[in-house]
Amino acid sequence: MSNALKVTNPEGLPYTEYEREFDVPASAVFRAHIDPELYRQWIGPRGLTTRIEEHDYRAGGSFRFIQQGNDHVEYAFRGSVHTVRENEFILNTFEYEGWPEVVTLEYTRFEDLPGGRSRLTGRSVYPTLDARERYLADGMEQGMTEGYDRLDELLAADR
Amino acid sequence: MSNALKVTNPEGLPYTEYEREFDVPASAVFRAHIDPELYRQWIGPRGLTTRIEEHDYRAGGSFRFIQQGNDHVEYAFRGSVHTVRENEFILNTFEYEGWPEVVTLEYTRFEDLPGGRSRLTGRSVYPTLDARERYLADGMEQGMTEGYDRLDELLAADR
Numbered sequence: 001m002s003n004a005l006k007v008t009n010p011e012g013l014p015y016t017e018y019e020r021e022f023d024v025p026a027s028a029v030f031r032a033h034i035d036p037e038l039y040r041q042w043i044g045p046r047g048l049t050t051r052i053e054e055h056d057y058r059a060g061g062s063f064r065f066i067q068q069g070n071d072h073v074e075y076a077f078r079g080s081v082h083t084v085r086e087n088e089f090i091l092n093t094f095e096y097e098g099w100p101e102v103v104t105l106e107y108t109r110f111e112d113l114p115g116g117r118s119r120l121t122g123r124s125v126y127p128t129l130d131a132r133e134r135y136l137a138d139g140m141e142q143g144m145t146e147g148y149d150r151l152d153e154l155l156a157a158d159r
Numbered sequence: 160m161s162n163a164l165k166v167t168n169p170e171g172l173p174y175t176e177y178e179r180e181f182d183v184p185a186s187a188v189f190r191a192h193i194d195p196e197l198y199r200q201w202i203g204p205r206g207l208t209t210r211i212e213e214h215d216y217r218a219g220g221s222f223r224f225i226q227q228g229n230d231h232v233e234y235a236f237r238g239s240v241h242t243v244r245e246n247e248f249i250l251n252t253f254e255y256e257g258w259p260e261v262v263t264l265e266y267t268r269f270e271d272l273p274g275g276r277s278r279l280t281g282r283s284v285y286p287t288l289d290a291r292e293r294y295l296a297d298g299m300e301q302g303m304t305e306g307y308d309r310l311d312e313l314l315a316a317d318r
Contacts, residue, residue: 012171013288060239062219080219080239082252082262091262093241093252103241103250105264105286127264127284129172 003152005145009136014126016135019119020148024155026110026118027087032151033057033108034084040065042151045143048075057084063092079106094124102131120148162311164304168295173285175294178278179307183314185269185277186246191310192216192267193243199224201309204302207234216243222251238265253283261290279307 008017022029032038036055043050044067053064064078076097083091090108095101105125112118126132167176181188191197195214202209203226212223223237235256242250249267254260264284271277285291 014173014284059237060221062239078218080221080241080252082239082254083260089260091252091260093239093250093264095241101242101248101250101266103264105252105262105284107260107286123286125173125264125284125286127266127282 003148005141005148007141007144009132012129014129014132016122016124016126016132016140018122018124018144020122021113021117021119022152022155023117025116026112028155029118029120029151030087030090030110032155033090038154042154043067043147045139045146046150054078057081057090057092059083079103099134101127102134103127104131104135162307164300164307166300166303168291171288173288173291175281175283175285175291175299177281177283177303179281180272180276180278181311181314182276184275185271187314188277188279188310189246189249189269191314192249197313201313202226202306204298204305205309213237216240216249216251218242238262258290258293260286261293262286263290263294 003021006019034057036052040050048067051066055063061081066076068074079093081092095103107123109121162180165178193216195211199209207226210225220240225235227233238252240251254262266282268280
């Protein structure tokens, strides 16, 4: 698979950096983030369904969504949106409500590549090193990998 | 002066931690943060006047204010509010608009101390170590020191 997720967790610094390419332009990947009907179809690991409660991706907007698997246990996530530049950049806070106050700052950049392809570059900023370890131990990378694979499938079906 | 600002910048980690006591209860210090008419009278270094454009301190709210000195040069600041718990806790993003994307996550806690006093504990989380150095080099600590001294004066006048 050519479009693997690359994740870097710099030693001793409370960041996660990641990169993922897509076979579609940046505008399509950006749209799949800010359109709630698209977003709910790909965000998170396989096997979970997502219900969007709020999805206002504008500076000063906020979002909240709830995921559940076959066991019907619910996981809620929310955040505030600081900056949105169309097809280019989103900056928001992010919280898993089960861990209140372990809030991250999420930088997401979208850029076009030759041949109608694009690259997403992300940076998660954690309030402590422990917070990063907690997210990593909880399978964050696997969830992101599966989510972006689902996004590939959604974007392919959309074309 | 008993209520000095204590600032810690842990080596090699992109945080600033700070602590400041006040001779008034936590509720009064909290109110001076979320009430725009109080906030504009103390925020920032002496010699600057503040104009509030937006000051909505609720989860999902946002704020923006503009400061200027005698030279009439304007400095604008904005952010999104992630969490507010009355008299206890505020969590928001913060941006100096002159440095877009150097956005911090600001944790502010308020707690009562014996004798009608209180303590504010803050934690600024920076997206890079360089961002912290940039804020420090720009006189952030002096600005905070003067701001909290102005807050003391405002709260004393208010009693």
